[in-house]
Amino acid sequence: MLCELCGKEAGPTRPVFVEGTKLNVCQNCMRFGEEYKAQQAAGSGKAKANAPAPSAAVIEERLQKREKRMQTKDVYANTQSVELVDDYGRVIKDARLAAGMDLEQFAASIFEKKGILAKVEANDLVPDEKLMKKIEKALNIKLTEVVQSSVGTNKTPGTKMTLENFIKKK
Numbered sequence: 497m498l499c500e501l502c503g504k505e506a507g508p509t510r511p512v513f514v515e516g517t518k519l520n521v522c523q524n525c526m527r528f529g530e531e532y533k534a535q536q537a538a539g540s541g542k543a544k545a546n547a548p549a550p551s552a553a554v555i556e557e558r559l560q561k562r563e564k565r566m567q568t569k570d571v572y573a574n575t576q577s578v579e580l581v582d583d584y585g586r587v588i589k590d591a592r593l594a595a596g597m598d599l600e601q602f603a604a605s606i607f608e609k610k611g612i613l614a615k616v617e618a619n620d621l622v623p624d625e626k627l628m629k630k631i632e633k634a635l636n637i638k639l640t641e642v643v644q645s646s647v648g649t650n651k652t653p654g655t656k657m658t659l660e661n662f663i664k665k666k
Protein backbone atom coordinates (compact mmCIF):
# COMPACT_ATOMS: atom_id res chain seq x y z
CA MET A 497 0.00 0.00 0.00
CA LEU A 498 1.07 3.55 -0.72
CA CYS A 499 1.07 5.85 2.30
CA GLU A 500 -1.17 8.81 1.52
CA LEU A 501 0.74 11.14 3.79
CA CYS A 502 4.42 10.63 3.01
CA GLY A 503 3.84 8.93 -0.34
CA LYS A 504 6.12 6.03 0.36
CA GLU A 505 5.50 2.40 -0.44
CA ALA A 506 4.93 1.31 3.11
CA GLY A 507 3.54 -2.19 3.38
CA PRO A 508 0.38 -2.30 5.46
CA THR A 509 -1.34 1.05 5.97
CA ARG A 510 -4.00 2.08 8.43
CA PRO A 511 -6.74 4.64 8.09
CA VAL A 512 -6.37 7.66 10.37
CA PHE A 513 -7.79 11.18 10.44
CA VAL A 514 -5.38 13.96 9.66
CA GLU A 515 -6.95 17.41 10.01
CA GLY A 516 -10.35 15.89 9.47
CA THR A 517 -9.39 13.96 6.38
CA LYS A 518 -9.23 10.21 6.26
CA LEU A 519 -5.89 9.00 5.01
CA ASN A 520 -4.39 5.56 4.69
CA VAL A 521 -0.98 5.98 6.24
CA CYS A 522 2.09 3.95 7.05
CA GLN A 523 3.39 3.05 10.48
CA ASN A 524 5.58 6.15 10.60
CA CYS A 525 2.83 8.60 9.75
CA MET A 526 0.25 7.09 12.05
CA ARG A 527 1.30 9.38 14.88
CA PHE A 528 0.24 12.42 12.83
CA GLY A 529 -3.39 11.42 12.80
CA GLU A 530 -6.18 10.37 15.11
CA GLU A 531 -7.05 6.76 14.78
CA TYR A 532 -9.90 6.09 12.42
CA LYS A 533 -12.75 4.24 14.04
CA ALA A 534 -15.08 2.46 11.69
CA GLN A 535 -17.87 2.34 14.30
CA GLN A 536 -17.79 6.08 14.84
CA ALA A 537 -17.90 6.68 11.11
CA ALA A 538 -20.97 4.49 10.72
CA GLY A 539 -22.81 6.22 13.56
CA SER A 540 -22.43 9.79 14.79
CA GLY A 541 -19.43 10.83 12.74
CA LYS A 542 -21.38 11.06 9.50
CA ALA A 543 -19.60 14.13 8.18
CA LYS A 544 -16.31 12.38 8.51
CA ALA A 545 -17.59 9.15 7.02
CA ASN A 546 -18.98 10.95 3.99
CA ALA A 547 -15.82 12.88 3.39
CA PRO A 548 -14.40 11.56 0.15
CA ALA A 549 -11.01 9.95 0.20
CA PRO A 550 -8.42 12.44 -1.05
CA SER A 551 -7.71 12.14 -4.72
CA ALA A 552 -4.24 11.55 -6.06
CA ALA A 553 -4.06 15.23 -7.00
CA VAL A 554 -4.81 16.30 -3.45
CA ILE A 555 -2.14 14.05 -2.10
CA GLU A 556 0.32 15.24 -4.69
CA GLU A 557 -0.34 18.83 -3.75
CA ARG A 558 0.07 18.02 -0.09
CA LEU A 559 3.40 16.32 -0.72
CA GLN A 560 4.63 19.22 -2.81
CA LYS A 561 3.74 21.68 -0.09
CA ARG A 562 5.55 19.54 2.41
CA GLU A 563 8.62 19.37 0.22
CA LYS A 564 8.59 23.13 -0.26
CA ARG A 565 8.51 23.66 3.47
CA MET A 566 11.49 21.39 3.90
CA GLN A 567 13.42 23.08 1.12
CA THR A 568 12.80 26.49 2.58
CA LYS A 569 14.14 25.27 5.87
CA ASP A 570 17.23 23.89 4.16
CA VAL A 571 17.92 27.09 2.27
CA TYR A 572 17.89 29.03 5.50
CA ALA A 573 20.22 26.49 7.07
CA ASN A 574 22.81 27.43 4.50
CA THR A 575 24.72 30.42 5.68
CA GLN A 576 27.50 32.22 3.97
CA SER A 577 30.08 34.43 5.50
CA VAL A 578 32.96 36.39 4.07
CA GLU A 579 36.18 35.86 5.94
CA LEU A 580 39.70 37.11 5.70
CA VAL A 581 42.02 34.49 4.22
CA ASP A 582 44.27 32.83 6.79
CA ASP A 583 47.58 33.81 5.23
CA TYR A 584 46.57 37.35 4.28
CA GLY A 585 50.01 38.67 5.32
CA ARG A 586 51.84 36.45 2.88
CA VAL A 587 49.33 37.18 0.10
CA ILE A 588 49.91 40.91 0.55
CA LYS A 589 53.68 40.60 0.75
CA ASP A 590 53.90 38.37 -2.32
CA ALA A 591 51.74 40.77 -4.31
CA ARG A 592 53.72 43.77 -3.13
CA LEU A 593 57.04 42.14 -4.08
CA ALA A 594 55.59 41.10 -7.42
CA ALA A 595 54.69 44.73 -7.99
CA GLY A 596 58.33 45.64 -7.25
CA MET A 597 57.63 47.80 -4.20
CA ASP A 598 59.37 47.80 -0.87
CA LEU A 599 57.30 48.33 2.22
CA GLU A 600 58.01 52.05 2.31
CA GLN A 601 56.98 52.60 -1.29
CA PHE A 602 53.85 50.53 -0.78
CA ALA A 603 52.95 52.43 2.40
CA ALA A 604 53.43 55.73 0.61
CA SER A 605 51.34 54.59 -2.34
CA ILE A 606 48.29 53.97 -0.20
CA PHE A 607 48.98 56.66 2.42
CA GLU A 608 49.40 54.22 5.28
CA LYS A 609 52.07 53.88 7.95
CA LYS A 610 54.88 51.49 7.10
CA GLY A 611 54.77 49.99 10.60
CA ILE A 612 51.10 49.12 10.26
CA LEU A 613 51.63 47.40 6.93
CA ALA A 614 54.63 45.51 8.29
CA LYS A 615 52.42 44.16 11.06
CA VAL A 616 49.70 43.23 8.59
CA GLU A 617 52.21 41.41 6.40
CA ALA A 618 53.43 39.52 9.46
CA ASN A 619 49.85 38.45 10.19
CA ASP A 620 50.17 40.37 13.46
CA LEU A 621 47.46 42.86 12.64
CA VAL A 622 44.13 42.18 11.04
CA PRO A 623 43.41 45.04 8.68
CA ASP A 624 40.05 46.71 9.12
CA GLU A 625 37.68 46.65 6.20
CA LYS A 626 38.76 50.02 4.87
CA LEU A 627 42.45 49.16 4.91
CA MET A 628 41.81 45.72 3.50
CA LYS A 629 39.87 47.16 0.55
CA LYS A 630 42.62 49.68 -0.03
CA ILE A 631 45.30 46.97 -0.10
CA GLU A 632 43.19 44.73 -2.31
CA LYS A 633 42.70 47.54 -4.80
CA ALA A 634 46.30 48.70 -4.75
CA LEU A 635 47.75 45.24 -5.34
CA ASN A 636 44.84 43.81 -7.31
CA ILE A 637 44.43 40.89 -4.92
CA LYS A 638 41.61 39.26 -3.00
CA LEU A 639 41.99 38.92 0.76
CA THR A 640 38.61 37.46 1.56
CA GLU A 641 36.98 34.15 0.84
CA VAL A 642 33.38 33.10 1.00
CA VAL A 643 32.94 30.46 3.65
CA GLN A 644 29.98 28.18 3.29
CA SER A 645 28.56 26.51 6.33
CA SER A 646 25.71 24.12 5.89
CA VAL A 647 24.42 23.43 9.36
CA GLY A 648 21.71 20.84 9.50
CA THR A 649 21.42 20.03 5.81
CA ASN A 650 22.49 16.46 6.35
CA LYS A 651 19.64 15.81 8.71
CA THR A 652 16.91 16.28 6.12
CA PRO A 653 16.44 14.64 2.75
CA GLY A 654 16.63 16.69 -0.42
CA THR A 655 20.14 18.03 0.03
CA LYS A 656 20.64 17.89 -3.71
CA MET A 657 17.63 20.08 -4.32
CA THR A 658 18.85 22.53 -1.76
CA LEU A 659 22.22 22.78 -3.39
CA GLU A 660 20.59 23.41 -6.77
CA ASN A 661 18.37 26.09 -5.32
CA PHE A 662 21.33 27.69 -3.71
CA ILE A 663 23.30 27.77 -6.95
CA LYS A 664 20.33 29.29 -8.77
CA LYS A 665 20.05 31.94 -6.08
CA LYS A 666 23.65 32.93 -6.61
Ligand SMILES: [Zn+2]
Nearest residue numbers: 499502522525
Ligand atom coordinates in the same frame (compact mmCIF):
# COMPACT_ATOMS: atom_id res chain seq x y z
ZN1 LIG B 1 3.81 7.57 5.69
